[in-house]
Amino acid sequence: RVGGRLGAEQILSGSGLPRLARGVCLSMNLERSFETAADITQAAEANDVVATKTLETFARALGRVAGDFALSLLARGGVYLTGGVTPRIDRFLTDGHFRRSFEAKAPHQSLMAAIPTYIVRHSNPALEGLVAFAKSPDRFVVELKGRRWSREAAVSNATG
Template sequence: MSFSDHSKSFAYPVLVADIGGTNARFALVDHANAPTRMCGKTATAGHSDISSAVRQVVLPETEIKPRTAIIAVAGPVTGDAIPLTNAAWVIEPLKMIADLGLDEVIVLNDFEAQALALPGYSGTDVEQVGKGAVRKDSAKFVLGPGTGLGAAAMIFASDTWVPVPGEGGHVELGPVTREDMDIWPHIEQVGGRIGAEQLLSGTGLPRLARAVAVWMNAERRFETPASITQAADGNDPIAVKTLEVFARCLGRVAGDFALTVLARGGVYLTGGITPRITRFLTDDGFRAAFEAKAPHETLMAKIPTFIVRHPDPALEGLASFARSPDTFAVDMHGRQWTSGRVAATG
């Protein structure tokens, strides 16, 4: 049984692009059986728009111009002009089609792209944390502390993978342990609440460190996430305790999402912070918090957790979709533009 009544195909080559606030990464998929061909990355600030970046970074790498573009952006996709949160670019798919001679442009959420990569991971793409085993053709979840806290599910239904992006990073995060109870009163609230992203992100990590410092009666202030991870490498007690609490809270939130979608296919950690705090994710605190979901501890012990080691997970997810679109059920409504629309509006 197929999830869709009709087949989807793309005109090749397909350009895939992961557009962040600082950098844009590009790759090409030449045909349905081709590997991902990396074209490089460039600073968004170095180009007036995405078309300019494609001309300079991608077109010199290929003799055949791309006919389709599949793009991942941070944030919602609404309308024909999609502004980036932390960059001056505005993604205008109809302008891209006109500028680059494309047949089609599709724009997806960045964590939707990360979810698209999950079924294809193997070998060194991921590093398992703790026990548990992947159950074939079962729900998966990706959670990524970076600038914010990204989250998306990948559901398997009717022989099809269905990515489900959302704003899960804004769920509530309250205290559980005695230590949490002592630290939480010192955490600065945002909008009258403490959400997961307010702690488990690049902006949230210094907020958590300030609370830990007050709790430990220490005169210590960290302004950036990098300063915290670097101090922890030198065994600074405030930084170490901050990352211990961070990892424990990340495990708790990851466990909540695993229960929500029954992610027997695994929970996958990505994002810019994750690779910088590996020792805190593998020292049992993360996994213990993940499994501490009474009365379902036995179930949680069977669900595996992984650190994603693939260098470009969003690009690989988009490339997987480009190669085999019928493997996935991706909502195209309001996120797909074709050359016919350019002709009609020209």
């Protein structure tokens, strides 16, 4: 608990996975010593029951939170899942549990079903986006007026 509560941010991250695994161990009355998210993903690949249950629970919780954000922002263009652990647990994100949790927003299930979700697998998506912007800035909704994109402007802004 942080500040007396257990929030989504304490479990929905790579560093939160070992916390979640400890809870799963307690609920199953089993013992494991997972120190890192990598320990858990590797154990799940070997079909360890605690690791598998941990990642299933993680995927459902992530679906709930992602669905809350998507609904509150009306993210009709989709929700993009990224981060260090995401591409490593894609089988848990694509087996249906994530999506069912994502869409379980009564009475808005049909709206949620229409919002796509994507797993970002690119190793450096921000760089890829910058390259795309540099090649075709007219494809992006970015106000360029008054912005200086030259090396001289960057140095001037940094020193002045």
